Amino acid sequence: MISSVSNFKVKYFKRLREKKFILEEGKYIVESEHLVIEAYKADVLECVITSLEDYFLGDVPRVVVSDAVLKSISNLSSVPKVMGVVRLNVSNEIKGNKLVLLDNVQDPGNVGTIIRCACAFNVSSVIFSPNSVSLYNDKMVRSSEGTIFSVNVVRMDLRDAIRVIKSRGIKVYYADMFGENNLDDMSVSDYALVLGSEGQGISDYVKEISDEGINIPMKSSCESLNVSVTGGIIMYKFR
Amino acid sequence: MISSVSNFKVKYFKRLREKKFILEEGKYIVESEHLVIEAYKADVLECVITSLEDYFLGDVPRVVVSDAVLKSISNLSSVPKVMGVVRLNVSNEIKGNKLVLLDNVQDPGNVGTIIRCACAFNVSSVIFSPNSVSLYNDKMVRSSEGTIFSVNVVRMDLRDAIRVIKSRGIKVYYADMFGENNLDDMSVSDYALVLGSEGQGISDYVKEISDEGINIPMKSSCESLNVSVTGGIIMYKFR
Numbered sequence: 001m002i003s004s005v006s007n008f009k010v011k012y013f014k015r016l017r018e019k020k021f022i023l024e025e026g027k028y029i030v031e032s033e034h035l036v037i038e039a040y041k042a043d044v045l046e047c048v049i050t051s052l053e054d055y056f057l058g059d060v061p062r063v064v065v066s067d068a069v070l071k072s073i074s075n076l077s078s079v080p081k082v083m084g085v086v087r088l089n090v091s092n093e094i095k096g097n098k099l100v101l102l103d104n105v106q107d108p109g110n111v112g113t114i115i116r117c118a119c120a121f122n123v124s125s126v127i128f129s130p131n132s133v134s135l136y137n138d139k140m141v142r143s144s145e146g147t148i149f150s151v152n153v154v155r156m157d158l159r160d161a162i163r164v165i166k167s168r169g170i171k172v173y174y175a176d177m178f179g180e181n182n183l184d185d186m187s188v189s190d191y192a193l194v195l196g197s198e199g200q201g202i203s204d205y206v207k208e209i210s211d212e213g214i215n216i217p218m219k220s221s222c223e224s225l226n227v228s229v230t231g232g233i234i235m236y237k238f239r
Numbered sequence: 240m241i242s243s244v245s246n247f248k249v250k251y252f253k254r255l256r257e258k259k260f261i262l263e264e265g266k267y268i269v270e271s272e273h274l275v276i277e278a279y280k281a282d283v284l285e286c287v288i289t290s291l292e293d294y295f296l297g298d299v300p301r302v303v304v305s306d307a308v309l310k311s312i313s314n315l316s317s318v319p320k321v322m323g324v325v326r327l328n329v330s331n332e333i334k335g336n337k338l339v340l341l342d343n344v345q346d347p348g349n350v351g352t353i354i355r356c357a358c359a360f361n362v363s364s365v366i367f368s369p370n371s372v373s374l375y376n377d378k379m380v381r382s383s384e385g386t387i388f389s390v391n392v393v394r395m396d397l398r399d400a401i402r403v404i405k406s407r408g409i410k411v412y413y414a415d416m417f418g419e420n421n422l423d424d425m426s427v428s429d430y431a432l433v434l435g436s437e438g439q440g441i442s443d444y445v446k447e448i449s450d451e452g453i454n455i456p457m458k459s460s461c462e463s464l465n466v467s468v469t470g471g472i473i474m475y476k477f478r
């Protein structure tokens with residue numbers, strides 16, 4: 001059991017909290033047994049870090065450490081007994097014909113929830129614009145309940161992404177309360193759906209290069225829905 | 240302009256951060272101009288607290304204070320220039336025939352998002368179980384984007400609520416991944432929908448006294464959706 005916070009392995013784990021090092025190594029830390037198990041199932045788990053001497057997960061390498069060491073690595077106020085090192089699972093390729101694009105969506109809870117919907121409703125790729133939340137954001141990963149490990153995730157300028165998608169004959173929609181299509185009247189199986197940030201909505205350039213807007217009919221006195229609910233309703237309808 | 244944090248009005252505002260005092264006074268503090276305006280529109284705004292000397296909202300009483308005083312009242316790291324005192328808008332009566340019940344739902348972000356959906360999709364009352372998040376929780380109010388001010392909100396034991404609802408001939412459903420009804424096949428206009436906590440799902444006693452469960456069809460390898468997305472999809476379908 002490692003009990004020194006200055007042990008070289010512990011130092012390495014702590015550096016995996018830094019953006020630059022995460023990108024260099026292509027790995028990041030996840031906290032909680034639930035996320036570790038999901039990473040294991042998705043085959044992206046590199047190693048288990050735990051203070052439980054009898055905790056094993058298949059033949060995944062493990063590092064047993066003291067609770068104090070776990071605390072030194074953790075970002076949470078309630079430190080879990082099990083953490084993991086996970087491979088950053090980022091793809092260069094937009095796969096499939098049910099696609100979700102995130103246009104400057106920064107709230108990690110919303111993005112995690114969108115990823116969870118994507119997994120539930122057969123979305124084949126989620127494309128993050130460069131100004132959307134990072135792919136290894138702690139809170140996003142937690143909100144995704146680990147579904148981020150198995151969804152095909154791409155980080156790409158949306159101009160490039162939309163060009164590629166259109167060239168495949170897939171229509172690009174964006175969610176907007178003033179969109180010209182009422183969701184009730186739509187029946188679609190192949191699609192790309194752009195979701196914007198709550199504060200700013202869809203970027204003008206994205207509206208210009210997309211095909212059509214979709215509105216979810218709602219009471220007029222209510223301004224809008226949460227972006228993850230908007231995404232969830234449309235993905236459910238088009239699944 | 241009040242610049243002393245020990246001024247009696249300022250002390251009063253600060254006490255409106257304490258649960259006991261909030262319940263005694265039936266008032267609480269909201270932060271941000273957006274929420275203040277929503278409270279004004281919903282006619283629950285008692286007074287404006289601001290450091291902007293030329294900020295007026297109709298004839299609502301206002302208290303002009305220094306930024307330091309606002310900071311002493313605020314719970315946020317980025318202190319807004321406009322806050323308000325809002326009447327706690329809690330009802331004893333379950334109104335209407337589209338109802339949502341919260342069974343031990345504690346996450347404030349999820350509850351706020353559910354309230355926002357309720358507003359958008361014509362839900363007439365939202366019933367909070369006693370162990371759900373409080374009706375004046377800061378983060379819940381923010382996540383609701385102020386829709387909490389206009390929705391009819393009730394806090395009640397769910398046994399009592401379900402008895403009342405059933406006596407009116409309204410069917411009580413609960414969202415559950417093993418529920419016997421596939422949402423795709425349902426067409427309902429009057430309903431009560433119970434949503435449970437993400438960790439624990441619907442309580443056993445609620446399942447016993449409710450009529451039927453609803454499942455949202457999804458990919459089997461994905462465990463579940465976020466509770467606010469679950470609620471949003473069902474409310475959209477039944478609106």
